[in-house]
Amino acid sequence: MDYAKTVIxxxxxxxxxxxxxxxxxxxxxxxxxVVEAQDGSELLTLLDTWSQQPAPQPVHLILLDVNMPKVNGLEALRAIKANPLLRHIPAVMLSTSVEPAQMATAYQNGASMCLEKPHTYAHLNQISRSVSGFL
Structure with a gap:
């Protein structure tokens, strides 16, 4: 793998x-x-632009906050997994509250992993290390 071209x-x-x-x-x-979007709608626009490039650089991972305005994380996940050009990209859901029903819905819609948002920087680094299998 060309690590210099790892994109999240x-x-x-x-x-x-x-x-x-x-x-x-x-x-x-x-x-x-790291390419950042402030909500699911902006993320879908960025991914649409990416997918229309003649030879897009691979996207290795998508991180989605569950609770966002406009298009929330679950809605964005559904749109990503419904798109043949995007569905292969692993998606990790992040939420401040890990409700079992919400996480079950995320997995049913194609999430690769569901994680609770970290409360400390050390926990944040643990989250970052936990996605290593997708990179």
Missing amino acids: YMADDDADDRYFMRQSLQEVYPWVT
């Missing part, structure tokens, strides 16, 4: 959460490029 798309409506997640990912994987 991330959607979260909280700018601080995006910042700290990007910092953690780039601390654990210095070569990774």
